[in-house]
Amino acid sequence: MTAGWTAGPTEKCGVVGVALADRDAARPLYYALYALQHRGQESAGIVTHDGFQQYDHVGMGLVGDAFTEADLDGLNGRVGIGHVRYPTAGSVDSSCAQPFSVSFKSGSLGLSHNGNLVNAEEVREDLEGLGHAFTSDGDTEVIAHDLARNLLDGDLIRAVRRTMGRIHGSYALTVMHDDTVVGLRDPAGNRPLCLGELDGGYVLASESAAIDVLDGDLIRDVRPGELVVLEGDGSGYETYQLVERENTAHCFFEHVYFARPDSVIDDELVYEVRRELGRELWAESGIETDVVMPVPDSGRAFASGYAEAASEARDTSEDTSESGGDVEFAEGLMKNRYVGRTFIMPTQDARERAVKLKLNPIRSTVEGRSVTLVDDSIVRGTTSNQLVSLLYEAGATAVHMRIGAPPIVAPCYMGIDMATREELIASDRTTEEIREVIGADSLAYLSIDAVARALDTARADLCLGCVTGEYPFDIDGEATDRDVSRPAIGGRPASADD
DSSP, rough: OOTTTTTSOOOOOEEEEEEESOOOOOOHHHHHHTGGGGOOOSSSEEEOOOOSSSEEEEEOHHHHHHHHHHHHHHSSSSSEEEEEOOOOOSOOSGOOOSSSSEEEEEEEEEEEEEEESSSSSHHHHHHTTOOOOOSSSSSSHHHHHHHHHHHHTTTTTHHHHHTTTTTOEEEEEEEETTTTEEEOOEEEEESEEOOOOOOEEEESSSHHHHHHHHHHHEEEEEEETTEEOOOOTOEEEEEEOOOOOOSOOOEEIIIIIITTTTTTEEEEEHHHHHHHHHHHHHHHOOOOSSEEEOOTTTTTHHHHHHHHHHHHHHHHHTTTOOOSSOOOOOEEEEEEETTTTTTTOOOOHHHHHHHHHHEEEEEHHHHHHHEEEESSOOOOSHHHHHHHHOOOOOOOOOEEEEEEOOOOOOOOSSSSOOOTTTOOOSSSSOOHHHHHHHOSSEEEEEHHHHHHHOOOOGGGGEOOOHHEESSSSOOTEEEEESOOOOOOSSSSSHHHHH
């Protein structure tokens, strides 16, 4: 991603839940979290239940650092949930590591959350007024406390429905109440959640790649506003459509950047969606150059689709000088995977050196040739400028940049760690002005309509807030793209059926 390795949109979180018939859940959860590691690297955790008591372990860092063999051995039970976190709401410390666990009068509760609540502070203040004490500043604890309070007055289904009536924002949850595991997706379906079948059990996960690693089969996506309850013995599941909305608000950036290319999100293989985005990019702004190359690794599928569409256009061209032969698709930038986020850059010279440490041009691909450089997005523009400079230094005669998403003009409030408006290069600049800043010969972004076509989804069913400045949720000081308002907070519902 040309936003930069420390400054661009960052994966939010990954959640998983399993119920198994004849084996402990800890290791399958551990493997599933490995498959979801790209969604968060700050902390990892697992909560299990053996029918008598709840066990939990959370740790900071990557999955492999957060757990030891002894930790997994101590997580007893055939049901459980897990979480990997990148912090966007709450502190960067163990107090906000998930799953969040709580014991209360009606039993034990564990909760993993991917997303971000818009009205977390309002609900927190209401619960504090009712006597709840909070140990963290994250919105996940708000959901857990509200759900725990509702469980005092009703069964799990009614308690979840009540909580859904009070929280507003983006959430995909895996929840464990005693030894029952459930999955829940917000009514807009903003964050992904899917259901899979394992040998002797069932699994809920943010992405189907976690099901694949457990040798399972994807059944389907959890529907927006749907609650899925896994049978505790791993024999099946039940579903409840608790809320239905006319339109969804799927995050298009899941397909553009966050999800693994081998995952299926909302019935679409992410890799093929990205290739189709690249094809749309050629259709809208293709330019003839000697070579098409991706920014690794984020631009690879886009560049592949772009080059394929360019080759097809050549084959059908009436201009005999351009017809025939494939457009060359080549790796022109080699990535060093062992330079992490914490590389020390105390001076401008060191910051410039960091780019060369992380990406090195392959001179034979670049020298004396015109280049189309393809990526998924530009956020601040700093790294884009450095990459263009690297290619010129390697002998490129021209560098044309093509971006497989619309310009990011506004921040994300739905759980993506993205820059503020002041930091976003496109928030107050035209495409031509951005081109001048990054130093490319030309620059083109993909249109919003092209994104909708590639996803085979109506614009009205996508969350496009970061590229339009209009959001599908009621956010203070921001415009909305639909008729929506947050719940009134300050009193409990009179009936569990509300």
